[in-house]
Amino acid sequence: MPREIHVTEPFALGSRHFGKGTHLVTEAEARHPFFEPCYRAGRFTVAVTVEAGDLVTAIGQLNPKNSEHFTKAGLPEVKALSEVAGRAVTAQERDAAWAAFQAAKGSE
Structure with a gap:
């Protein structure tokens, strides 16, 4: 399940760069040993664990054959994802x- 983080000081994790603002990270990224020292150093805060009813589930509701999706x-x-999720994405x-x-x- 993805986790929402609020970045206060930009940092990079591998090839991903996290600028100031809100980002979603995967469970694998959240478990990466790099995250703990960044969290303790105040580079980001964990806002919430995104529930399955959010973006991942919303993606599953899109039609891969629909060019608008x-x-x-x-x-x-x-x-299209924003419409299904009910918020700006x-x-x-x-x-x-x-x-x-x-x-x-x-x-699966």
């Missing part, structure tokens, strides 16, 4: 939720 690159369209949130959705799908 998915980009040509195969990613969920932010606009950023591309960064979509990317994190998509990674979690794909990981969950692969483990």
Whole structure:
């Protein structure tokens, strides 16, 4: 399940860069040993654990064959995801939720 974090001081984890603001991280990222020292140093705060009823489930409600729901690159369209989720979704949130959705799908 993705976790929502609020970044107060930008940092990078592997190839992902976290600027100031709100981001979704996957469970694997949340368990990464790098996160604990960053959390203790005050670089981010954990806002909430995003419930399954949020973005990951919303992605599952989109139709992969509908060009208004998915980009040509195969990613969920932010606009369609926002409509299903009932709130504005950023591309960064979509990317994190998509990674979690794909990981969950692969483990089935």
